[in-house]
Amino acid sequence: MAIPRRCSAPLLGLLFLLAGGLCCLSLAAPEGARITSLPGFNGTLPSDHYGGYVTIDEEHGRKLYYYFVLSEGNPSTDPLVLWLNGGPGCSSFDGFVYEHGPFNFESGGKSLPKLHLNPYSWSKVSNVLYLDSPAGVGLSYSNNKSDYVTGDLKTASDSHKFLLKWFQLYPEFLANPFYISGESYAGVYVPTLSYEVAQGIKSGVEPILNLKGYMVGNGVADAVFDGDALVPFAFGMGLISSDLLQEVNNACSGSYWNPTNENCESQLHKVDKVLDDLNIYDILEPCYHSPESSEVTLRNDKLPLSFRRLGETNRPLPVRKRMFGRSWPYRAPVKQGRIPTWPELGLGSAVPCTDDQVATAWLNDESVRSAIHAEMASIIGPWELCTDKIDFYSDAGSMIKYHKNLTAIGYRALIFSGDHDMCVPYTGSEAWTRSLGYGIIDEWRPWYVDAQVAGYTQGYDHNLTFLTIKGAGHTVPEYKPKEALAFYTRWLAGTSI
Known part of the structure; x- marks a missing residue:
C-alpha cells in the first residue's frame, strides 16, 4: 500500500492497521490453499479464491474438497454461505460452473473452456464455500473404499466435521453470519447438516459457528x-x-x-x-x-x-x-x-x-486440477457431475421434523422453487411449508425484479419464507440468474423480498 508523503501519524497508524488486517485475511488461510490463476480465464480474479482438502478421518484418509470464493464486496463482514448440490452423488461444482459461481463457462471445443466473469455471481454479496460431499463425490475421496458406503446421517456428520476443521483453518470468518444452502437432494443435506451444526452450538462444540439460517432450492423434503x-x-x-x-x-x-x-x-x-x-x-x-x-x-x-x-x-x-x-x-x-x-x-x-461436457472437460484437465489444489485423476479418478461410486442409504426420513425443529428455535429458512420444475415440483414444497401450521405474516403476493413480477412469495412465523421464481426450472440460478441474485441478496440482508 502506497502511503502519501504528507500523512499524519494517526492516519499512518490507521493505514498500517488496515494493511495488516487485509494481510491477515490472506495469511490465515492454509499454506498453499490460495488459487492465483485459473486455466481458461484471462485477467485478475474478481476476489480471492482458495481450494483444497480437509481431512475428516486421518485413519481412513477421508478427505473432502472445498472451493472457497471470497466476496467481491466486504469479505470480512459479508455472510458466508455453504453450497451443496444433491444427487445423492453430485458435485457442488455443478453450482460453481453452471449456476452462481464467479464465472460463465464457454465451450472451447477441443481446447479448454473459456471463463468469463459472471455478473450475477453470488460472490457479489457473500463469501461462498462449495463443498463436494460425501467422500467419493466430485473431487472428495477416501483411501478406504468402505467410506463410500454412506447415507444421510453420516453425510451430515462428516460435513459438520468438515466445517469445524475448516473454520479452524479460516478463523477470521467465524464472526460472519453463516448460512447453509443447496438444491435438489440437498433438500436432505441442508436441514440434516443444519441440525448437526445447531446441536453442536447448543453443546458448546468449538469452534462455535455463527449459524443464522439455511436455504433450500427445489429440494426434496417428504x-x-x-x-x-x-x-x-x-x-x-x-x-x-x-x-x-x-x-x-x-x-x-x-x-x-x-x-x-x-x-x-x-x-x-x-x-x-x-x-x-x-x-x-x-x-x-x-x-x-x-x-x-x-x-x-x-x-x-x-x-x-x-x-x-x-x-x-x-x-x-x-x-x-x-x-x-x-x-x-x-x-x-x-x-x-x-x-x-x-x-x-x-x-x-x-x-x-x-x-455436463464443459465442466467435465475443465475439471479433468491436469492444469486445472493443479491450479485448484485438487488430486489428479490418476490418483482419485475422473471428475463426474454425478457419480456411481457411492453406495447411499437414505436413513433420515422426512425432513419436516428437521424444519420444524430448526425454525422453532429461531433459525431463518428460505424454501425457494423454480415454478416450471417437474422433477421436484413447487406444489409439494408449497404444501409441506404450509403444513407446518405457522401463522402467515406476509400473504401470497408477487415479488419484483426491474419492476417485473419475478415470482410469488408467502412469509410465515418463525422466519420461514416460501418463494417461487417465475419461469425457472430445477436449478434456479442457472435459468434465472438475475432473479436468483436478487432474492438471495435481499434475503441475506434481511430485507423484504
Whole structure:
C-alpha cells in the first residue's frame, strides 16, 4: 500500500492497521490453499479464491474438497454461505460452473473452456464455500473404499466435521453470519447438516459457528408431499386434461406417491405417457441431446443420473414404487433404506436433457486440477457431475421434523422453487411449508425484479419464507440468474423480498 508523503501519524497508524488486517485475511488461510490463476480465464480474479482438502478421518484418509470464493464486496463482514448440490452423488461444482459461481463457462471445443466473469455471481454479496460431499463425490475421496458406503446421517456428520476443521483453518470468518444452502437432494443435506451444526452450538462444540439460517432450492423434503405433487402440478400447467385428472383422483383418492391398487397404477401410467417427452427439469425447455442418445420419460429408469434417486425414505422398497408420480420398475431385492446403484437399476450413462461436457472437460484437465489444489485423476479418478461410486442409504426420513425443529428455535429458512420444475415440483414444497401450521405474516403476493413480477412469495412465523421464481426450472440460478441474485441478496440482508 502506497502511503502519501504528507500523512499524519494517526492516519499512518490507521493505514498500517488496515494493511495488516487485509494481510491477515490472506495469511490465515492454509499454506498453499490460495488459487492465483485459473486455466481458461484471462485477467485478475474478481476476489480471492482458495481450494483444497480437509481431512475428516486421518485413519481412513477421508478427505473432502472445498472451493472457497471470497466476496467481491466486504469479505470480512459479508455472510458466508455453504453450497451443496444433491444427487445423492453430485458435485457442488455443478453450482460453481453452471449456476452462481464467479464465472460463465464457454465451450472451447477441443481446447479448454473459456471463463468469463459472471455478473450475477453470488460472490457479489457473500463469501461462498462449495463443498463436494460425501467422500467419493466430485473431487472428495477416501483411501478406504468402505467410506463410500454412506447415507444421510453420516453425510451430515462428516460435513459438520468438515466445517469445524475448516473454520479452524479460516478463523477470521467465524464472526460472519453463516448460512447453509443447496438444491435438489440437498433438500436432505441442508436441514440434516443444519441440525448437526445447531446441536453442536447448543453443546458448546468449538469452534462455535455463527449459524443464522439455511436455504433450500427445489429440494426434496417428504415422500408423501413430494410424491403427491406431480399430478396437481401437471394439471395446473395445462399438461394433463381435466378428464384425466378426474380419472386419476377417482382411482387414487388424491394419493399418488405409492399406489395401492392396479386401477390407480394404470391411471398414473396414463399421466406418465402424456408427460413422456418433456424436459422434467424445466417443462419450457427442450432436451439438449438427440432422441437417439437419451429418451426422456418420467419413469425413474429414465431419470437423469443426478435425480433418479430422489425421495427415498428408510422404508422397505415395494416391488413397484412411485416417486414423485413416476413409476420405478425395479424388482431386485434391496436392503431397507438403501438406494439402488445404477447397474442394479440397469441405467445407462446418458444424462437426458442435461449437458455436463464443459465442466467435465475443465475439471479433468491436469492444469486445472493443479491450479485448484485438487488430486489428479490418476490418483482419485475422473471428475463426474454425478457419480456411481457411492453406495447411499437414505436413513433420515422426512425432513419436516428437521424444519420444524430448526425454525422453532429461531433459525431463518428460505424454501425457494423454480415454478416450471417437474422433477421436484413447487406444489409439494408449497404444501409441506404450509403444513407446518405457522401463522402467515406476509400473504401470497408477487415479488419484483426491474419492476417485473419475478415470482410469488408467502412469509410465515418463525422466519420461514416460501418463494417461487417465475419461469425457472430445477436449478434456479442457472435459468434465472438475475432473479436468483436478487432474492438471495435481499434475503441475506434481511430485507423484504
